Amino acid sequence: MILILKPDISPDSRFYKRLEAHLQNLENIEYRVHHVQGAEQKLTEIYLIGHTSALSIEEMRAFQAVDHVVRISEEYRVLGRHKDDKRSSSFSYNGVEFGQHNLNIFAGLCAVDSPESVEAMMSALKDHGQVCTRMGAYKPRTSAYSFQGHGKNCLPYVFELAGKYDIKVIAMEVTHESHVAEIDAALDATGRPTGVMLQIGTRNTQNFELLKSVGRQREFPVLLKRGFGITLDESLHAAEYLASEGNQKVIFGLRGMKTNIGDPHRNMVDFAHVPVVKRLTRMPVCIDPSHSVGARFRCPDNILDILHVTAQGVIAGANMVLVDFHPDPSVALVDGPQALRLDELGPFLEDVAIVREAFEKRQALFR
Numbered sequence: 001m002i003l004i005l006k007p008d009i010s011p012d013s014r015f016y017k018r019l020e021a022h023l024q025n026l027e028n029i030e031y032r033v034h035h036v037q038g039a040e041q042k043l044t045e046i047y048l049i050g051h052t053s054a055l056s057i058e059e060m061r062a063f064q065a066v067d068h069v070v071r072i073s074e075e076y077r078v079l080g081r082h083k084d085d086k087r088s089s090s091f092s093y094n095g096v097e098f099g100q101h102n103l104n105i106f107a108g109l110c111a112v113d114s115p116e117s118v119e120a121m122m123s124a125l126k127d128h129g130q131v132c133t134r135m136g137a138y139k140p141r142t143s144a145y146s147f148q149g150h151g152k153n154c155l156p157y158v159f160e161l162a163g164k165y166d167i168k169v170i171a172m173e174v175t176h177e178s179h180v181a182e183i184d185a186a187l188d189a190t191g192r193p194t195g196v197m198l199q200i201g202t203r204n205t206q207n208f209e210l211l212k213s214v215g216r217q218r219e220f221p222v223l224l225k226r227g228f229g230i231t232l233d234e235s236l237h238a239a240e241y242l243a244s245e246g247n248q249k250v251i252f253g254l255r256g257m258k259t260n261i262g263d264p265h266r267n268m269v270d271f272a273h274v275p276v277v278k279r280l281t282r283m284p285v286c287i288d289p290s291h292s293v294g295a296r297f298r299c300p301d302n303i304l305d306i307l308h309v310t311a312q313g314v315i316a317g318a319n320m321v322l323v324d325f326h327p328d329p330s331v332a333l334v335d336g337p338q339a340l341r342l343d344e345l346g347p348f349l350e351d352v353a354i355v356r357e358a359f360e361k362r363q364a365l366f367r
């Protein structure tokens with residue numbers, strides 16, 4: 001059961017204390033308090049865990065501190081959608097809004113290789129009015145002998161250039177909790193010119209200790225990629241690890257499933273799950289067409305498969321697109337074959353805008 005308290009209620013208030021005293025006396029029930037900072041107000045949610053079936057909704061609603069009560073029917077307690085659930089499905093971070101109602105594009109480098117590439121990328125993004133990007137500093141690689149990313153050494157110039165080109169949010173994968181501290185320290189050292197969305201990659205979807213530590217910090221939002229060889233349900237449970245530790249700013253990423261049934265694509269494109277994740281949870285849904293398709297295949301209509309699958313995700317209501325670009329894909333240190341070129345950024349964004357408009361028309365048709 002979730003108790004959503006009246007907006008902006010203070011823990012020192014009489015009504016809050018009365019509720020707290022009641023909760024402390026309930027047998028076989030534990031509670032956890034979550035604070036959610038919304039665009040306009042701060043919300044307090046109390047999660048009751050244990051023998052809650054004995055509790056009556058009316059009784060809990062009668063407390064003056066309580067605004068409304070949600071009985072949890074599904075297993076994704078914090079991030080799931082439940083009956084009569086009016087909790088928000090959006091959050092804002094560093095001035096950028098993320099939610100199930102809008103769309104953000106994160107075009108950028110799969111892996112940071114040089115300051116020149118970062119600058120060329122960010123300058124192109126600014127020219128096209130973009131404020132988000134992807135920049136991989138810590139790269140999980142199949143081979144121990146492959147380039148693993150420049151790690152913390154590249155962070156100062158990545159963040160400074162982001163400030164120069166007005167980039168507000170950088171999606172950056174972390175594979176160990178120490179990377180979060182390194183990112184935080186580098187942001188401090190550069191005067192916090194930008195924001196970071198921590199990305200947990202498909203190889204770490206069920207790295208529960210990493211999920212718990214990333215979930216314990218509340219500053220950075222998190223993009224959790226779906227596990228490439230597990231069920232959707234298992235990946236959604238993984239997202240819940242982040243939220244159960246306190247961080248509800250979670251975006252769920254679809255990036256294709258590992259199976260040769262999807263050949264010749266690198267992974268089996270799974271964007272049919274965009275509306276499924278939006279129905280089951282309150283998370284905004286990201287699609288990653290680059291890691292799904294994995295190559296610059298081109299259809300006779302002259303449209304790249306990467307753009308075709310992007311369109312498939314966007315027309316189904318995707319809320320974020322994570323896509324690899326590189327100023328010169330032939331020299332990229334990671335995933336060059338799937339990178340789009342900077343001269344393709346404009347047409348890519350235009351194509352997405354066309355499809356997003358079509359999605360909005362579809363929504364209006366069925367509203």
Ligand code: PEP
Nearest residue numbers: 110201202203225255291
């Ligand atoms: C990436 O986005 O750079 C990446 C490694 O993705 P995934 O975890 O989906 O393979």
Ligand code: MN
Nearest residue numbers: 110291334335
């Ligand atoms: Mn990659």
